[in-house]
Amino acid sequence: MTQDIRVQNAELCEVKAIHENIVTEVTQRMPNQTHVQSLSALFKVFGDGTRLSILWALSESEMCVCDICALLNLKQSAVSHQLNKLKMSRIVKHRRDGKVMFYSLTDDHVRKLLETGMEHISE
Amino acid sequence: MTQDIRVQNAELCEVKAIHENIVTEVTQRMPNQTHVQSLSALFKVFGDGTRLSILWALSESEMCVCDICALLNLKQSAVSHQLNKLKMSRIVKHRRDGKVMFYSLTDDHVRKLLETGMEHISE
DNA sequence: TTATCATATGATCATGTGTTAATATATAAT
């Protein structure tokens, strides 16, 4: 089966694999495309300075939109748009208290990702 | 000092912080902007399906461009472009063997980031 | 109700990004 896919690729592609054994082996260990897509989508959310700052802030404390604006010196609209993206990705959750919306991280995975990334940076 | 920055932000911003104590506290715990920028740049590189697939493949084995093309069914040019970005970000390294270029991960941080991310996805 | 405050949303615009085709380079083989 895996063999068939590789052969098929070789036809579609202008290049044919040189090291068939490696390709075959790695093919078997690759996660399925859905997983790769979800994962890259997750990383993409982290891949913007504004969003990353917001996430870092929220990893320290629950905050309202207003406070995030003041903290990061950003326009309310910009913050709101980014928070919406984070909400869509289920990375942050929110609760309302009167007129104020409080945002916080949905789980600790985010914190761990931030830390792991930071380790890479500061080596 | 931190206080001054906050006040300054409040002036530039159309919104004034509601919870001053939170803003002050989080401000002190925020990493500097350079770090945030580097980190978001790193995540951005991971935030593309093609690059992420390549990275995953390389986390399993050193591979040449040709093999990556066959494995992921991508045009040689597309792979080469993405490998260049990964090279620029110092995430992958390469060695030449005759006409063939072999790519591999520069260090194990990448592997760890992939794993940490995957944990988040598959919960 | 009306006014005000905190936040959300929609449209627009400039900029960034990934893919492709065409071409260039670099190495090896004939």
Added chain:
DNA sequence: ATTATATATTAACACATGATCATATGATAA
């Protein structure tokens, strides 16, 4: 030298993205 092979590079294009402005919503206060 010529040819073939593996990879890199350049330019072009379609598309996505983030910030901004204007405006809408939703909740409280007067």
